[in-house]
Amino acid sequence: MSARDRRYIYGPVPSRRLGRSLGVDLVPFKVCTYDCVYCQLGRTTNKTVTREEYVAVDPLLVELGRRLDSDPVPPHYITISGSGEPTLNSKIGRVIRGIKKMSSIPVAVLTNGSLLWMKEVEDALMAADLVIPSLDIGDESLFKRVDRPHRDISFETMVEGLVSFTKRYPGSVWLEVLLLAGITGTPAEAEKIAALAERINPVRIQLNTVCRPPAEQSARALTWDQMQALKALFPGQAEIISHSHPEDPVRLGSLENRREDILALLRRRPCTANDVAEGLDVHTNEAVKWLDALTKAETITTTAIHDQLFYTLVPQTDYSSEQDK
Numbered sequence: 590m591s592a593r594d595r596r597y598i599y600g601p602v603p604s605r606r607l608g609r610s611l612g613v614d615l616v617p618f619k620v621c622t623y624d625c626v627y628c629q630l631g632r633t634t635n636k637t638v639t640r641e642e643y644v645a646v647d648p649l650l651v652e653l654g655r656r657l658d659s660d661p662v663p664p665h666y667i668t669i670s671g672s673g674e675p676t677l678n679s680k681i682g683r684v685i686r687g688i689k690k691m692s693s694i695p696v697a698v699l700t701n702g703s704l705l706w707m708k709e710v711e712d713a714l715m716a717a718d719l720v721i722p723s724l725d726i727g728d729e730s731l732f733k734r735v736d737r738p739h740r741d742i743s744f745e746t747m748v749e750g751l752v753s754f755t756k757r758y759p760g761s762v763w764l765e766v767l768l769l770a771g772i773t774g775t776p777a778e779a780e781k782i783a784a785l786a787e788r789i790n791p792v793r794i795q796l797n798t799v800c801r802p803p804a805e806q807s808a809r810a811l812t813w814d815q816m817q818a819l820k821a822l823f824p825g826q827a828e829i830i831s832h833s834h835p836e837d838p839v840r841l842g843s844l845e846n847r848r849e850d851i852l853a854l855l856r857r858r859p860c861t862a863n864d865v866a867e868g869l870d871v872h873t874n875e876a877v878k879w880l881d882a883l884t885k886a887e888t889i890t891t892t893a894i895h896d897q898l899f900y901t902l903v904p905q906t907d908y909s910s911e912q913d914k
Contacts, residue, residue, distance in 0.1 A: 597649040598656050599671070599853040601664045603867040605830050606721070606763070606795065607697060611664035612857065613653065613688075614671030615678035616643045622674050622703040624737040625725070627767060627808035629801040629858050630672065638704070638739050640679040650687045663694055666719070670699035671857060677704070682713030689716055697721060703742050706750030711757065720758060722751055723765045724789070726773055727781025735772060751789045764791035765830075768798050768819060770809040779819045787824045794827040796820055801859045802892045802899055810895055847879055852902070855889060859899035 597614050604610040617635070620643065624633035657663070667688055669675045675698060678684070688696050695718035702722030704710045714720055726732045729744040738747070755762045766782055768774035773782065786794050796819065799810040811819070816829050854860050866876035880900050883889045892899045 596652060597644055598652050599857055601660075602854055602857070603864055604666075604668070607668060608665035609662070610666050610668040610697075611653075611656065611660075611694075612671055613649070613667060613669045613675075613684065614644070614857070615649075615669060615675040615681060615684065616671070616673040618672040618856075620673040620677060621701070622677065622739050622742060623701055624804075625701075626735055626737070626805040627725075627769060627799050627803045629803065631804050633673075633737075635673075636737075636739050637677065638741050640677050640704075640707075640709075642680045643678050646680050646683050646687065649684065650691070653688065654691055657692060657694075665694075666697045667692065667694050668697045668699060669717075670697075674701055674703065676700050676710045676713070679709075681710075682716065685713070685716045695719060701736070702751050702754075703736075703738060703747055704750070705754040706746050711750075711754050714754075715758065717760060719761050719763065720754075721763045721765055721795075722754075723767065724748075724751065724782060724785060725767045725769075727778055727785060731773060731778070735769065748785055748788075751785075755789050755791060761793075762789075762791040763793040763795055764789060765795045765797055766823070768796060768811055768816070770798075770811050770815070772807075774798065774811045774815060774819065776819065776822065779822045783823045794823050794825060795830045796823070796827055797829075797831045799894075800831050802894050802901070848883070851879060851883065852888070855900055855902050859892065859901045861897055861899055865900070 599612040599614060601609040601611045619630060619632070619634040621633045621636060622638055624636055653667070669681065669684065675681055685696055697719040698714055698717045699721050702724065705722065726735050732738060732744040764786055766786065768779065773779070796816055798816060799808050816831065820827050820829060851865055854865060862877045862880055865880060880889065884891065887903060889900050890903050892901055
């Protein structure tokens, strides 16, 4: 598939949680209910709670079907996530049901959990196999400081939505908790989040920290030892998912298509050379060769964080409009 053909589907990308994850993007870039300080995609450009049919369902499903037919190795998950908050798409339920009709691959939904209190959102997600919402804070004050929500979303409403959804949902809920050094990554703040996580009662609690360049420099990562110490405060079998890598990378296609595949990966999130190598199932040296060429062409740029070099699209290049032509 050419870059022009990839309007809504991206990857498979290497996911720490889901292995080979074929992404489905349901909203335009950075249309979100939050403006999180740690977001790897940068600042939110359209903070909203208005649910709309941001992308057309039928063309999306056609594109997904073609992608599944063209890939020799199926992904582990078809993941609804991408460039913003997917539950803002009013047709997300129809998308999930359409995917289930065409494939037996499990469907995962990655969401910030901010709209699960809406019955129409709750109903729409019932057909998914896995829902991974996030809970990064333990009180209203830090909710406003870290997640920077839309003014119509209160902390209490958000938490009650997580509790009620998890009770009703027939599939698995994995709760992601992203902890920040000096903000939420302290024993006192982690205990607040842990108490709420116990109320929510997910199947898994997954602890994360900043692993990619964040929207704000104040969002700093915890060390592995700090994460291990805080893990003991959470109920059940909490696990640390930061700093791990999936195995058995997927083959994404022929050499002439790799430029477009690299750009598709970087449009959704910053990647290291190892990330790209795993996603393309090539040696790291080969990935570096292509990344260097794109850097010299000023198509992508680099950002260093925590002794790792991340590749990102240059800010002034509008690849989303290119894919919408």
